[in-house]
Amino acid sequence: MSSAAAAAFASRAGAATDPWAAFRLGQALVLVRHASAPGIGDPPGFRLGACDTQRNLSDAGRAQARRMGDLFRANGVTAARVYSSQWCRCLDTAEGLALGPVAEQPLLNSFFGTPEDGSEQTMKLSAWLAGLSGPVPVILVTHQVNITGLADIVPQSGELVFVTLDPAGAATVLGRQQTA
Template sequence: MTPRRALPFLLLALPLPAAAEEAAWQALREGGIVLFRHAIAPGGGDPPGFRLGDCATQRNLDDTGRAQARRIGNALRGAGIAVGAVLASEWCRTTETAELAFPGRVQAAPAFNSFFADRSTAAPQTAMARAILLGWPGPGALFVSTHQVNITALTGIVPASGEGVVLRRQGDALVVAGRIRP
């Protein structure tokens, strides 16, 4: 068979996006873990003078991001996902994303704080985050609102704002089950 004639057969072998996303939802129904990059917060990084705990010094969600965060929570509830715990980095944009998605349930988790500005903390933070994820006992799914750098360090995936990367535990490993697009 010529390469040109083989192409349609190769395309049929690729997973369909809808099927891949359904695998992510199923993993969450079975008590998986979802790492959501915070909702839309215009810009990149944090402004000069950034201080943890002072939202006025940080890059924050805009109205579009707030609406996106609410949709994230609604999507998980609408898909019948029982969320057992909600963790968020201590940055205002991640905490607000989690709070708008799951009001009153957010727990601060410094292991998921951004290390964008200080890469020297990447390895120990990622190890702490991985330990938290591997230790998730359930019941229900674990929802984590964090940053692109953290998700990329844990999975190799660069998510969009408001995108979720779903993981499941496989022995001592975390395996990507799929993605939930914003």
């Protein structure tokens, strides 16, 4: 969004207090922590693009991703701009939503293994978010550390976090919804 668009986005955010309504109206975006993927972090030597080297969604996680998509549709969202971390568990979650094409966004990649990169990456993500525009709802599928860095909360696997952004891209949490 441009600065003017971000300001309008932020000022409109107060108009809808229901997170789903704000999301449908383009007043909020949704941060999604990837669906259930047993374990913590990734194995040593993992590689982006090589799912067999990463921690991946379980069968329950794949089903959870489909249920998340059903939840969006049940709340009147049939299409969205979906951006995802390049980790397979995030891409698989994003695809499971079935709400539109998935665009890889490296700024959504985990910095769990390199926490010293977290502040800079979060600032770059905030700047990128401030540049988004358009009427289609935006979903960002990412990792716990990224959501914590941006919104100062610790989401569960598969949790939806509804946020508004100020003109600088700083997030304010409007609501949260867990999925099982």
